[in-house]
Amino acid sequence: MSTDQQDDQGEEDTLVNVADGVDHQVAMVMDLNKCIGCQTCTIACKNLWTEDGGSEYMYWNNVETKPGEGYPRGWEDSGGGWESGEHSDRSPGEIPDEEDYGRAWEFNHEEIMYEGSDEPLRPRDGAEWGPNWDEDQGAGEYPNSYYFYLPRICNHCTHPSCVEACPRSALYKRQEDGIVLVDQDRCRGYRYCVEGCPYKKVYYNTVSKKSEKCIFCYPRIEGEGPDGETFAPACAEECPPQLRLVGFLDDEEGPIHKLVNEYEVALPLHPEFRTQPNVYYIPPFAPGQHTEDGETVDIDRIPRQYLRNLFGDGVDEALDTIDAHRQRVRQGGDSELMELLQDKNPAKQYRLEVFDDE
Amino acid sequence: MADHRRTLALTAVLSALIVVSTVAAPMVSARPAHEIPVSEVSTADLAEPDADGWEEVPASDVPLSSAPSSVPNADDTSIETVDVQAARTDQRLYVRLEWQDATRDMNASATREFADAVAVQFPVNTSSRPPIAMGGPDNRVNVWYWSGSTGTQELLAGGAGSTTPFQNPTVQANTSHSGTGGNATWTVVYSRQLDASSENRTDLRTDGDLDVAFAVWNGSNGERSGQKAVSEWHYYPFSGGPQGPPYETLLWTLAGIAIVAVVGVTSFGIYRTRGAE
Ligand code: SF4
Ligand code: SF4
Numbered sequence: 001m002s003t004d005q006q007d008d009q010g011e012e013d014t015l016v017n018v019a020d021g022v023d024h025q026v027a028m029v030m031d032l033n034k035c036i037g038c039q040t041c042t043i044a045c046k047n048l049w050t051e052d053g054g055s056e057y058m059y060w061n062n063v064e065t066k067p068g069e070g071y072p073r074g075w076e077d078s079g080g081g082w083e084s085g086e087h088s089d090r091s092p093g094e095i096p097d098e099e100d101y102g103r104a105w106e107f108n109h110e111e112i113m114y115e116g117s118d119e120p121l122r123p124r125d126g127a128e129w130g131p132n133w134d135e136d137q138g139a140g141e142y143p144n145s146y147y148f149y150l151p152r153i154c155n156h157c158t159h160p161s162c163v164e165a166c167p168r169s170a171l172y173k174r175q176e177d178g179i180v181l182v183d184q185d186r187c188r189g190y191r192y193c194v195e196g197c198p199y200k201k202v203y204y205n206t207v208s209k210k211s212e213k214c215i216f217c218y219p220r221i222e223g224e225g226p227d228g229e230t231f232a233p234a235c236a237e238e239c240p241p242q243l244r245l246v247g248f249l250d251d252e253e254g255p256i257h258k259l260v261n262e263y264e265v266a267l268p269l270h271p272e273f274r275t276q277p278n279v280y281y282i283p284p285f286a287p288g289q290h291t292e293d294g295e296t297v298d299i300d301r302i303p304r305q306y307l308r309n310l311f312g313d314g315v316d317e318a319l320d321t322i323d324a325h326r327q328r329v330r331q332g333g334d335s336e337l338m339e340l341l342q343d344k345n346p347a348k349q350y351r352l353e354v355f356d357d358e
Numbered sequence: 359m360a361d362h363r364r365t366l367a368l369t370a371v372l373s374a375l376i377v378v379s380t381v382a383a384p385m386v387s388a389r390p391a392h393e394i395p396v397s398e399v400s401t402a403d404l405a406e407p408d409a410d411g412w413e414e415v416p417a418s419d420v421p422l423s424s425a426p427s428s429v430p431n432a433d434d435t436s437i438e439t440v441d442v443q444a445a446r447t448d449q450r451l452y453v454r455l456e457w458q459d460a461t462r463d464m465n466a467s468a469t470r471e472f473a474d475a476v477a478v479q480f481p482v483n484t485s486s487r488p489p490i491a492m493g494g495p496d497n498r499v500n501v502w503y504w505s506g507s508t509g510t511q512e513l514l515a516g517g518a519g520s521t522t523p524f525q526n527p528t529v530q531a532n533t534s535h536s537g538t539g540g541n542a543t544w545t546v547v548y549s550r551q552l553d554a555s556s557e558n559r560t561d562l563r564t565d566g567d568l569d570v571a572f573a574v575w576n577g578s579n580g581e582r583s584g585q586k587a588v589s590e591w592h593y594y595p596f597s598g599g600p601q602g603p604p605y606e607t608l609l610w611t612l613a614g615i616a617i618v619a620v621v622g623v624t625s626f627g628i629y630r631t632r633g634a635e
Binding site: 092095096097098101167168169188189190191192194195203204206207209 | 427428429430466467468469470507508518519520521582583584
C-alpha cells in the first residue's frame, strides 16, 4: 500500500511514507478528466506570486496540452532527477533558455489604441514560440485525433533532486509539511536546482538573480490571509471545475490518501524521474476511436503506451479500477471511489487543518 | 643478543627516516614556487588596473586547475593561469590579478547566463592554514570576490557551501577587460586597509607569512560555485625571506623531536629489559 518501494522507514503510526525529517506531507490530486484548459489557475498563481520584474517568464503553475512540447519546451527531455531508487546519484540536467520558456512578446497596442492603425492586434516581432504555442494541437489523425490538458506545479517531491542539487543547501523541505522552498538569503543564483529538477519547476529570477519556485501558497494554508482563514493554494481554489483535491498524503481519512494509496487511481507524473512527486493525477479517459462512418469502436483513442510514458505502468490498473467502479454505479451499485471523484463537499476537497492540533 | 642488535639497528634507521621526513615536509611546502613577492612601497598609484605603479611590481604566474567539487561539470574549467602582483603601503594591501579570457561576461540576467568572477582567499586567523576549499568550521577564510554581475563582495566561509557576504564590504575592486580574441585579458585590482576593521576579517598587518589562494570563473563556460579554476595555497612573505610559515616549521620541528625522543626512550627500555635477562 505504500507508495515508496525503495525505503520502508515510514513513521510507525502510518502506512504512508513521508520524507525523513518531515512530519506530514502536503499533496494534491488533479483529475485530468475535468480540466478545460482555461488557465484560471495559471493566472491566479501569476497574479499572486510572479508579477514582479525578473519573473515575467515564470509560470509556477502552467497548463500544457498533451501530447505536446510543454513548458518549458521539451522539459521532459531536459534531464534531472535521480539515476536510481537509492537516491544517491543525480542525473545531469540542463537549464532551459529564454526561447524554451517563451519570451514576453511586445504587442502593437500603441499603434492600435493611440495611433489609429487598423492592423490586427498582434505581437510585434519574433513570436515563434511561447507557452501553449502548441495548445490543442495534440496528436492523431482525424477522426481520431486526441489531446488533453496537463496542469503542472512543483510536486514538492519526497526525494527532491532540486534540494540535493544545491551546493549551498539554499533549498529545503519544510519539516512541518514537506513544502520545498528556496531560502532567498542563502541562494547565490547558481541554478543547479533549475537544471536538477526533472520537471523544470524551479525558475531563475533574472532581476533578483536568485531562484524561485512554487511555495504551495504556504501563507494561505497557514491562515495568513486577511481574516486569518485557511485557504487551499490559489490554483486549486480558483479552478472553475474544482478538479484539485488538497490535503496531506498521510491523512488516512482524507480523499488523497484513499485515491493514491487505497484505490491507486491517482498517479505521479513521470515516476521514472524517481523524485517521488506529491502531486497526483487521475489519468484521462477519452471516447473510443471512430471509424470513417462515425461508428465508435473499442480501440483506445489515447494510446495506452503514451499514458504509460507519462504516468508509469500503474496507469493500466488505475484506468481498469475506475472503469469497474463506473460499471458498478451504472448498474445501481455504490462506489466510494466514484463519490470521491465527484465530491463537491469543500470540507473533504480541502483538508488542511487535520494536523493543526499537534 | 644478536636479535637485540638487529632490533636496535632497525629502530635507528626508522627514527632517522622519520626525522628526515618531518624536516623535509616544511621544506616542500615552503618552496619558493608558492611564494608571491610583495613590494613594500611608500606611496601608491596602484588602485587602477593600468596604474603606473604596477610596472615596478614583480608578477608571479600562478597555475590554476579545476577545484575538486561535487557540482556537475566541476572538472570543466577553462582558465589555466593567473598573473598575481601584490604591493603593500603602510595603509593598504593591493592585489592585482590578470588572466586571459576572450569573452567579457558581465551579466547573469538570462536563464543560462553566468558572469566572469575572481576571488582571493586568506585565512581569517593568519597563524594556521585552513583547508583550501573554502576553509573549515574552526578555521575560516576571508574571501575577496568580484563578479561581473554582482560587483565586489567580501565573504566569510567555513567550508564549502557556507559562504556568507559581509554586510558592509571593506574591499575595493577596480577592473578592466582589454584586448580582443584569445589575447583579451581581465585585470582586477583589489585593495583593503591593512587593519582588520572587525572580527572575521584577516589582519593584514601581520609580520608573519600570509597564506593566500586564488580562484577564477569563466562565465561563458557556465562556471560558477565549485566549478572554478583554483590555485593551491601560496603565501605573501611578509616576514621576508623564502621560509615556510614559522608556526608550521615550529610544529614540525617539535613533532620531529618528540618522535625521536619516544623512539629513543623505547629502544633504551627494550635494551635494558633484554640486557637484564
Ligand atoms: S518538482 Fe522539481 S522543484 Fe519541485 S520538489 Fe520536485 S524536484 Fe524540486
Ligand atoms: S483552472 Fe482548473 S480547469 Fe482551468 S486550466 Fe487550471 S486546472 Fe484546468
